[in-house]
Amino acid sequence: MILIVPASLRKQWQQELYEKFSLRSEIIEATTYRALRQAGNRRPFEAVDGIVIVSYEFAARKADDLRQVRWDLVVFDEAHRLRNVYRKGGSARAKDLKDALQDHFKILLTATPLQNSLMELYGIISIIDDEHFGGENAFRAQYAGSGASSAALDVLRDRLKPICHRSLRRQVQEAGHISFTKRNAKTFHFDPSQPERDLYEQLSTFLKRTDTVSYGDRANQLVVLQVRKILGSSSFAVAKYLEALIERLQRRKAASLSMTDDIEDFGTTIEESDQDQDEDDDVHITPEMIEAEILELQSYLALAQSIAKNAKGEELLKRLPQVMDEIHAKGGTRKAVIFTESVRTQRYLRDLLDTHGYAGKVVLMNGSNSDDESRRIYAEWLARHKGTDKVSGSKSADMKAAIVEAFKSDEKAILIATESGAEGINLQFCSLLVNFDLPWNPQRVEQRIGRCHRYGQKIDVTVVNMLDLTNQTEQRIHELLSEKFHLFEGVFGASDEVLGTLMSGVDFEKEVLRIVQEGRTPDQIEFEFNELKSRIQDHIDAAFEAARNKLLGEMDATVVSKLQDRGKELQRVVPEYRQRLLMVAHAELANAQFDHPGSEVFTINGQTYTTEWPQADERDWQFFRVNEGLGAELVEAAKSRDHTGQIVKVRFKPESFPYGGQLGAARGLVGQSGWMQVFKAVMPSANALREELLIACVDDHGKPIKAEVADQLLLAPADDLGVETQQPDEPRLSGIRDGLFGSFSDRVFKENEAWLEAESDRLDRYAADVEVELDAQIAALEAEIKDLKKQKRAADASMQDKIEITRKIKRMENEVDDIKLSKFQRRKDARRKVEDMLDEFADQLNQKPTIQPLFTLRWTVAAGSSRPESAMAA
Numbered sequence: 104m105i106l107i108v109p110a111s112l113r114k115q116w117q118q119e120l121y122e123k124f125s126l127r128s129e130i131i132e133a134t135t136y137r138a139l140r141q142a143g144n145r146r147p148f149e150a151v152d153g154i155v156i157v158s159y160e161f162a163a164r165k166a167d168d169l170r171q172v173r174w175d176l177v178v179f180d181e182a183h184r185l186r187n188v189y190r191k192g193g194s195a196r197a198k199d200l201k202d203a204l205q206d207h208f209k210i211l212l213t214a215t216p217l218q219n220s221l222m223e224l225y226g227i228i229s230i231i232d233d234e235h236f237g238g239e240n241a242f243r244a245q246y247a248g249s250g251a252s253s254a255a256l257d258v259l260r261d262r263l264k265p266i267c268h269r270s271l272r273r274q275v276q277e278a279g280h281i282s283f284t285k286r287n288a289k290t291f292h293f294d295p296s297q298p299e300r301d302l303y304e305q306l307s308t309f310l311k312r313t314d315t316v317s318y319g320d321r322a323n324q325l326v327v328l329q330v331r332k333i334l335g336s337s338s339f340a341v342a343k344y345l346e347a348l349i350e351r352l353q354r355r356k357a358a359s360l361s362m363t364d365d366i367e368d369f370g371t372t373i374e375e376s377d378q379d380q381d382e383d384d385d386v387h388i389t390p391e392m393i394e395a396e397i398l399e400l401q402s403y404l405a406l407a408q409s410i411a412k413n414a415k416g417e418e419l420l421k422r423l424p425q426v427m428d429e430i431h432a433k434g435g436t437r438k439a440v441i442f443t444e445s446v447r448t449q450r451y452l453r454d455l456l457d458t459h460g461y462a463g464k465v466v467l468m469n470g471s472n473s474d475d476e477s478r479r480i481y482a483e484w485l486a487r488h489k490g491t492d493k494v495s496g497s498k499s500a501d502m503k504a505a506i507v508e509a510f511k512s513d514e515k516a517i518l519i520a521t522e523s524g525a526e527g528i529n530l531q532f533c534s535l536l537v538n539f540d541l542p543w544n545p546q547r548v549e550q551r552i553g554r555c556h557r558y559g560q561k562i563d564v565t566v567v568n569m570l571d572l573t574n575q576t577e578q579r580i581h582e583l584l585s586e587k588f589h590l591f592e593g594v595f596g597a598s599d600e601v602l603g604t605l606m607s608g609v610d611f612e613k614e615v616l617r618i619v620q621e622g623r624t625p626d627q628i629e630f631e632f633n634e635l636k637s638r639i640q641d642h643i644d645a646a647f648e649a650a651r652n653k654l655l656g657e658m659d660a661t662v663v664s665k666l667q668d669r670g671k672e673l674q675r676v677v678p679e680y681r682q683r684l685l686m687v688a689h690a691e692l693a694n695a696q697f698d699h700p701g702s703e704v705f706t707i708n709g710q711t712y713t714t715e716w717p718q719a720d721e722r723d724w725q726f727f728r729v730n731e732g733l734g735a736e737l738v739e740a741a742k743s744r745d746h747t748g749q750i751v752k753v754r755f756k757p758e759s760f761p762y763g764g765q766l767g768a769a770r771g772l773v774g775q776s777g778w779m780q781v782f783k784a785v786m787p788s789a790n791a792l793r794e795e796l797l798i799a800c801v802d803d804h805g806k807p808i809k810a811e812v813a814d815q816l817l818l819a820p821a822d823d824l825g826v827e828t829q830q831p832d833e834p835r836l837s838g839i840r841d842g843l844f845g846s847f848s849d850r851v852f853k854e855n856e857a858w859l860e861a862e863s864d865r866l867d868r869y870a871a872d873v874e875v876e877l878d879a880q881i882a883a884l885e886a887e888i889k890d891l892k893k894q895k896r897a898a899d900a901s902m903q904d905k906i907e908i909t910r911k912i913k914r915m916e917n918e919v920d921d922i923k924l925s926k927f928q929r930r931k932d933a934r935r936k937v938e939d940m941l942d943e944f945a946d947q948l949n950q951k952p953t954i955q956p957l958f959t960l961r962w963t964v965a966a967g968s969s970r971p972e973s974a975m976a977a
Contacts, residue, residue: 107162135147176210180212186217189222189239201230256654317357324616330358336444465517536554541570687741751959799837844954
């Protein structure tokens with residue numbers, strides 16, 4: 104399985120898969136890919152044990168490699184990035200991914216499947232099935248054109264139902280599955296000192312110039328964006344950057360992304376950007392130019408080094424105790440996570456807090472965590488969790504886990520995190536988040552807040568933003584993030600629809616950078632920000648909104664009730680599923696020590712196992728599950744045994760079932776005896792085999808026992824009484840078996856028949872679409888020919904122009920004739936394709952079902968004892 108996600112979400116996906124489902128995954132990017140190749144793996148993606156996670160950009164670059172792997176499932180997150188794949192000038196990356204993965208099962212996840220045009224929906228669906236609709240022109244003519252009727256949208260909605268499934272966060276909340284907390288915004292305004300203002304203005308002016316050696320007139324946007332982030336962080340970060348820039352100029356090199364590691368998230372920014380990183384060419388300038396610029400930069404450096412205090416840090420220090428008191432009064436813990444984009448600013452904040460009452464209470468998280476305190480925390484964490492599932496073997500992942508655990512403890516109160524350091528961590532035990540530096544990328548801001556404002560958060564989250572009263576750019580960015588993206592307040596935070604307008608948060612950052620760099624006056628900057636604000640669409644055009652609601656909104660009508668039903672079903676099924684697995688453990692592990700018969704925790708060979716994943720994670724126990732580790736071994740061992748050679752006598756003890764009262768019907772058989780046979784029935788269905796266990800059971804009087812009651816018996820503890828020499832009541836058992844097998848076959852056959860009918864209808868619609876597609880192509884060409892003839896008749900057209908136009912008209916008329924001549928053949932080919940596919944499906948579905956005997960039992964039911972001695976759950 105492969106997950107293709109935005110680069111900034113890779114670590115979050117990895118963390119969520121492990122924390123929620125105990126699924127291991129590996130992020131593959133350029134470095135790990137090269138390492139796998141160097142280790143002798145010709146196909147690095149196949150060398151990964153578990154789920155592969157890659158960014159869109161890396162996946163597109165390795166499209167040929169992806170094409171060679173037989174993926175069981177491909178998942179695209181934020182799949183609206185693919186919605187323009189149908190366009191001639193659409194994303195080349197999207198086209199490469201579509202071509203490479205066209206033959207695999209796919210799931211596309213997006214909150215915004217269409218934003219501005221119904222054609223975007225066509226584009227996304229073409230990724231899943233290029234033949235669900237007949238073609239771009241056919242889709243536009245029938246559904247997306249100006250003349251599309253309400254009836255046409257009804258047809259489109261019906262065609263979407265098998266392929267588009269939608270549920271909203273509010274629906275999940277209404278169904279009662281999750282109670283979301285809110286987020287509340289606070290703004291800490293600060294007024295920089297005059298030296299701080301001077302440093303900002305002087306460097307800002309320097310960055311706008313086009314005659315500098317450091318940046319020149321064609322500066323890489325990412326380089327300038329990097330220093331802009333540093334400039335808005337702290338004077339200490341600026342000083343560090345200036346030192347690196349001066350040193351680089353002394354080596355006759357211009358500014359480059361590689362000159363500092365202070366802004367750690369730029370690896371992700373580069374990966375999400377289309378811009379190449381190639382800034383290391385020698386600068387062809389005179390020594391005098393370099394010397395003059397070094398002197399200028401040294402003056403800025405001296406100014407930065409003279410600033411002993413930063414107003415932003417002092418304001419945070421002053422107001423942090425008050426807001427932590429407010430959190431505590433609401434029932435939260437006195438903890439705060441402070442985000443900064445700069446590692447140097449992170450160290451400054453730690454030193455500031457250490458010397459003002461927070462010594463020993465601060466922990467850092469960044470890309471390396473090479474400081475002494477982090478190394479100590481990591482070593483203690485490794486010793487504490489040695490031999491448990493918590494230790495993944497990845498130092499970066501384990502370091503994060505160690506830092507989060509330390510922050511969660513009573514000893515620590517503040518986590519200062521950089522952007523890359525905090526990717527993929529969950530801090531729902533913390534309810535206060537401070538944006539010391541506010542990113543320009545709305546998606547990054549939402550990801551920061553999502554570290555705390557997530558499932559498991561007990562109280563409303565407070566989001567504090569530090570805001571410079573004198574900085575016009577920061578003021579307007581804060582306004583956009585707050586008023587247009589709705590990031591800081593409310594139940595759900597960022598608007599999915601508005602974030603969906605962004606193909607990339609990096610593109611938004613670049614747009615802000617353009618405004619800042621090109622704005623020469625406050626009025627010009629204000630005008631540009633107003634223009635940007637107007638382009639962010641909170642509300643789609645009313646006509647399109649109505650069409651979108653008709654297509655997707657009506658799908659919402661039954662979602663809440665379905666979610667509620669599903670929730671009830673899960674509440675019933677999941678406990679029973681765990682109980683069956685635990686009964687296998689009782690039966691297969693003679694030396695296992697359970698605290699009590701109904702416990703979901705047991706110990707064997709010095710290891711403690713539990714079916715409760717959160718409990719396993721919190722207590723460093725092993726997660727006992729059916730498809731991994733000990734659980735998988737036990738189930739496979741039980742399934743592999745051949746029980747067909749003899750009949751076994753078994754005494755069931757439903758009264759001893761340790762997990763509640765689900766075996767009521769089986770308890771009604773106390774004192775009775777009989778025969779039981781279990782079979783595995785197999786029947787083909789669409790793209791898979793349907794398997795089901797059939798249980799034929801009778802008592803000694805020949806009375807049939809219902810299959811669900813017999814299933815309860817198999818869940819009960821039991822004693823093995825040895826081999827039975829009598830023969831079973833074969834005629835009655837055979838009759839029950841045949842009836843069950845017939846019912847199973849009929850049920851699956853009807854499901855296959857319904858599926859085949861739906862598939863036939865879909866393919867017929869596709870064939871009809873092909874005709875519409877060809878007619879639309881002809882109409883488009885004829886319209887263009889008509890326009891060309893008008894141009895030819897124009898009085899001012901030269902003879903040469905008329906000749907060229909005539910040639911073009913003749914070529915297009917020939918193309919029209921070719922399409923018309925091929926129309927009937929292509930329609931016939933489409934119909935034949937439908938027939939061939941239906942024949943193939945029919946052959947597959949018409950295979951005869953099979954039945955395989957598994958075992959025969961002579962059973963009795965007795966009153967239970969206090970401890971289950973064996974079980975038939977496997």
